[in-house]
Amino acid sequence: xxxxxxxxxxxxxxxxxxxxxxxxxxxxxxxxxxxxxxxxxxxxxxxxxxxxxxxxxxxxxxxxxxxxxxxxxxxxxxxxxxxxxxxxxxxxxxxxxxxxxxxxxxxxxxxxxxxxxxxxxxxxxxxxxxxxxxxxxxxxxxxxxxxxxxxxxxxxxxxxxxxxxxxxxxxxxxxxxxxxxxxxxxxxxxxxxxxxxxxxxxxxxxxxxxxxxxxxxxxxxxxxxxxxxxxxxxxxxxxxxxxxxxxxxxxxxxxxxxxxxxxxxxxxxxxxxxxxxxxxxxxxxxxxxxxxxxxxxxxxxxxxxxxxxxxxxxxxxxxxxxxxxxxxxxxxxxxxxxxxxxxxxxxxxxxxxxxxxxxxxxxxxxxxxxxxxxxxx
Numbered sequence: 001x002x003x004x005x006x007x008x009x010x011x012x013x014x015x016x017x018x019x020x021x022x023x024x025x026x027x028x029x030x031x032x033x034x035x036x037x038x039x040x041x042x043x044x045x046x047x048x049x050x051x052x053x054x055x056x057x058x059x060x061x062x063x064x065x066x067x068x069x070x071x072x073x074x075x076x077x078x079x080x081x082x083x084x085x086x087x088x089x090x091x092x093x094x095x096x097x098x099x100x101x102x103x104x105x106x107x108x109x110x111x112x113x114x115x116x117x118x119x120x121x122x123x124x125x126x127x128x129x130x131x132x133x134x135x136x137x138x139x140x141x142x143x144x145x146x147x148x149x150x151x152x153x154x155x156x157x158x159x160x161x162x163x164x165x166x167x168x169x170x171x172x173x174x175x176x177x178x179x180x181x182x183x184x185x186x187x188x189x190x191x192x193x194x195x196x197x198x199x200x201x202x203x204x205x206x207x208x209x210x211x212x213x214x215x216x217x218x219x220x221x222x223x224x225x226x227x228x229x230x231x232x233x234x235x236x237x238x239x240x241x242x243x244x245x246x247x248x249x250x251x252x253x254x255x256x257x258x259x260x261x262x263x264x265x266x267x268x269x270x271x272x273x274x275x276x277x278x279x280x281x282x283x284x285x286x287x288x289x290x291x292x293x294x295x296x297x298x299x300x301x302x303x304x305x306x307x308x309x310x311x312x313x314x315x316x317x318x319x320x321x322x323x324x325x326x327x328x329x330x331x332x333x334x335x336x337x338x339x340x341x342x343x344x345x346x347x348x349x350x351x352x353x354x355x356x357x358x359x360x361x362x363x364x365x366x367x368x369x370x371x372x373x374x375x376x377x
Contacts, residue, residue: 006142012074012294017235017253020285025241025249027055029257033062035161045168052169052262054244056277059233059257064157067256070232073150073191073296076143077200080122081294083139091135093123095350098342101125101134101190106204109353110214117354118218121201123190123299127151130186151191154298155183158230158258170270170313180306180337181227188226188301188341203238203281203293211283219281220354223375224263225344228300231259236293237285242278251279264372265302265340269311271321278375302337308370309334335368343367 028051034040051058080088091102101124106117124140125131127148140147163177170176181187191200203218211218218238231239239251239259251259267276283289302308309330316322347365363374 007079007139009075009079012071012078014071015235015288015291018237018285018288020237020287022237022250022252022285024252025055025057025243027051027241027251027259028058029254030058030060030165031062032060032158032161033064041161041164042168045165048165049169052166052274054275055241056275057241057251057259057261057279059254060158060162060260061254061257063258065153069150070296072146074200074232074234074294076139076147077122077202077296078294080137080139080200081120081202088120088122088137091137093349095346098344098346098350100188100341100345100349103137104349108351111354113213115206115210115213118204118206119201120204124151126183126187126189128184128186147191151298152183154191154230155189159228159298159300162228162260166266166274170273170311170315172311172313176311177227180303181300182303186304187337188304188345189299190301191296191298201295201297203295205290205292206283208289216283217280218283221278221280221375223267223276223278223373224261224299225265225348225372226263226299226301226341227266229261229263230298230300232296233257233259234293234295236288236291238281238283238288238293240280240282242280248280263300264344265308265337265370268308268370268372270313271310271316271326273313273316273319273321276372301341304336304338306337307334308337308340330369332369335370340367340370 028047030044030048035044048058088103089105093100093102093104104121106119108117109115110117124136124147125134160178163181164174167174167176221242233253233255235253237250240248241251243249261279262274262276264276266274284291284293310316310322310326312327313322344365364371365374
């Protein structure tokens with residue numbers, strides 16, 4: 001196949017950080033550059049343990065990912081979102097079947113208001129033979145030689161190492177979670193570019209009047225429904241996390257860092273030991289409210305054929321979270337990773353209006369044997 005000609009893309013320029021004093025969350029920082037040192041991963045696991053249990057959010061640094069490569073990915077995403085709407089619509093997410101790959105257009109209204117979502121996103125699946133036939137936009141195909149190796153490098157440099165740390169914390173074989181989320185096996189993983197980012201995502205600024213109608217919340221409180229989320233640090237302050245004592249605190253950008261959070265399937269698999277924390281996106285502070293908030297994400301999902309059953313961890317037994325019944329053959333039919341993710345995506349996104357999930361905290365989303373608190377809006 002002849003090489004595709006690449007268009008020129010404008011470099012991504014990071015905005016200045018806010019000068020407004022904000023109440024920042026005290027998130028732990030995990031420096032992965034020490035992972036391969038003698039005793040390094042064991043010490044990192046100890047450093048991560050409290051954050052994983054109580055906060056569900058932390059920052060990783062020392063990833064070996066070059067800032068130049070990250071900025072290049074943001075530049076590609078920025079170029080994608082500047083395309084005409086009809087071009088972006090050519091490969092769209094099909095939420096009627098729970099398919100999150102492709103472009104998501106902001107069509108839903110926020111709750112019962114007349115205010116529409118201000119978020120666009122593009123979700124790019126893994127570059128493996130299982131997804132070779134999945135449609136991708138022309139622009140994405142033109143940059144495949146840059147996106148594909150970056151996609152895999154994020155998994156190997158960051159995600160694989162974090163899964164090893166989780167296994168050490170739970171006294172499981174080191175490859176336990178790696179084997180259930182391996183890059184080369186089918187899963188719903190994707191790199192997001194939002195205009196906020198899945199490969200990428202972008203949030204567009206709104207008027208003060210519109211934001212007042214929705215309580216200044218661009219994305220209401222929710223948990224993520226995969227296993228793990230990575231957000232490459234960007235400087236427009238808007239992400240907030242709900243603390244262990246139920247306060248909202250801002251997540252501070254860390255240059256060169258990646259904001260990580262555990263998600264619902266890991267919490268389910270560990271009987272709540274790993275915390276899937278509620279977080280939200282709000283109107284940025286006054287000196288940034290006029291800016292677009294472009295983000296780059298990696299969303300990790302369990303392998304398509306992985307059964308969603310609690311992990312056999314001695315730690316969970318000692319904590320009283322894992323019972324003998326949990327380790328016995330289940331009477332209920334066991335849901336697989338693909339079944340759960342597709343059902344969850346359809347439930348959350350195949351609608352014309354968002355729900356305000358925190359107003360109905362008793363709601364539970366259930367697929368076969370897997371049940372999670374339905375905080376996602």
